[in-house]
Amino acid sequence: MKTPITSYVVKLVSHCNLNCSYCYEYNMGDLTWKSMPKYMSLETVQMLSKRIEFHCLQHNINEIYINLHGGEPLLYGIKRTKLFFETLESVLNGIKIHWGIQTNGLLLNKKWIELFNQYKVHLGLSLDGPAEVNDKYRVDHQGIGSYRKVELAVQQLFSDFGNQIFSGILAVIDIDTHPLSVYHHLKSLNPKAIDFLLPHGNWENLPPGKSTTSLMLPNYANWLIPIFDEWFDNDTGHLQIRLFEEIIEQLAGGPGRLETIGLHPVSLVCIAVNGDIEGVDTLKSIPGEQILRLNISSNNLDDVLVHPKYNIRQKGxxxxxxxxxxxxxxxxxxxxxxxxxxxxxxxxxxxxxxxxxxxxxxxxxxxxxxxxxxxxxxxxxxxxxxxxxxx
Ligand code: SF4
Incomplete structure (x- = not known):
């Protein structure tokens, strides 16, 4: 029995107003974004709604997760994003949709916050730490750091009712920084959750800090452990750190929820701006590996469940x-x-x-x-x- 899909990462936009040097979308060799439409069309949105509806009916699913990504998803604009929510909610009438969006925050303003409040969208902000940490990699197309602008976004999030939708911060680990300074800074922004992400890399293209002679050095663990200790002693209960919680849950024999760790089959697909169905978009860090040659214009979502490449994530x-x-x-x-x-x-x-x-x-x-x-x-x-x- 195949595990049906209950989580969707939807790419609304194929470009970005930042040019982060570690970005797997644009700066690790994959070039598919260049031939994508700039924005997901209304036809693709309508087709996506119907494919999801069909999949839910076939598998008796009454609750799904849709996370909006890009590029930068706020470049889709408020009008188009509202239409996206309306279309999905109307076609998937009777199915509970948990909305999420992952943004760099540069375009965030009161109108966006009102829209996200209306649809109860959980907003995740990408930010790596204080200015001197964040601006090393998270730069715009002129190479200028983004921290100050994101700081304004965080202020917006705490104006009026914005903090209700601020779910968490996604931070890529830089082992050349001081872990507790990064942690204290991110914590001071009052997120409900922090996701510390390992930078992408593989056996052919080693991640920062790893070399053929230093592979056995646990330098990322050495960075994370002081944060774990402080979080476990002082912050559990009011701040989620998903990687740590996941490991604890797996240690206790629980099912786990993250696709980054554990043996459980995944239930997530990514939908590209042109409607391509991709298994996991971070495979763009290995150019071409994300491509399944499936598209919602001609394929049902069940087709992905039997695709050999997608199946690797199901076979434990x-x-x-x-x-x-x-x-x-x-x-x-x-x-x-x-x-x-x-x-x-x-x-x-x-x-x-x-x-x-x-x-x-x-x-x-x-x-x-x-x-x-x-x-x-x-x-x-x-x-x-x-x-x-x-x-
Ligand atoms: S299961 Fe994890 S820790 Fe064990 S050998 Fe494989 S990668 Fe290493």
Missing amino acids: ESVLSDQCRLCDLLTVCGGGYLPHRWSAKNQYCNPSIFCSDLTKLIRHINRKVSYTLHLLEQNNSSYAGAPVRMS
């Missing part, structure tokens, strides 16, 4: 490398995120390029959580404890 342990299958962290880590496993020789049958980091981080979290549970158990004889799985 059976498609992983021997090293991962024998690893005692397999059920928690799952071999790491798909794009980070790729090599020209073995395709996706490799451990993650961040294996040493995942190993150190998961073991650290396991130790700390287990010790805390042990103390709780000692202090409260009625506490039954929780299982912590490592294999």
Whole structure:
């Protein structure tokens, strides 16, 4: 039985008003954006609604997640975005849509906030840290840092009722920065959640900070662990850090929700501006790997479920490398995120390029959580404890 699709990343716009140097859309070799329409057309929006409706009916789905991306999705404009919401909501009448949008915030203003409030859209802001951190990579087409403009967006978010829609910050990790300074800064902006993202890279194109001689150095884990410790001791309950929560959930035997870690089958597709169905858009970090040759104009969403490339994300342990299958962290880590496993020789049958980091981080979290549970158990004889799985 195939896992049906319940989450959609929809690319409304193929261009961006920033030119972040690490961006997998534009700066890691993929050029498909150049031949895309600039904006998703109304015809494509209508076709998308019908394809989603059909898929939901076929699989008895009554609740879905749609996350708007670009390029920069606010370049779609308020009128077109409103029409997008209206079209989807009207065709998918009776199906609960959880809306999200991921923006760089540069164009955010009161009118956008009103629209997002109307449709209860969760807004994620992309920001890597304070100005000196953020502006290293998150620059415009003239090479000018974006921090000051994003700061204005954050102020907008806290005006009137904007803070109700501000769901979180997505920050790409730069291991040359001080982790706690970055964490304290992002926390000071009062997000409900922070997503720390590993930069993209694979066995052919190593991520920043990794070289053929330093692959075993867990430098990303070393950056994340001080943040985990502070978050776990002081901030759980009022601030979500999804990577940490996911690892804890997987350690406790839970199903997990992130596609970046764990063995569970994914239920997410990406729809490109021209209606192409892509498995995972971050595969653009390996030019051409995202292409499935499916388009909503001629394919049902069920077609993606049987596509061999999409299937890699459904088969769990059976498609992983021997090293991962024998690893005692397999059920928690799952071999790491798909794009980070790729090599020209073995395709996706490799451990993650961040294996040493995942190993150190998961073991650290396991130790700390287990010790805390042990103390709780000692202090409260009625506490039954929780299982912590490592294999
Ligand atoms: S920790 Fe490394 S070897 Fe173990 S499952 Fe993850 S990527 Fe594979």
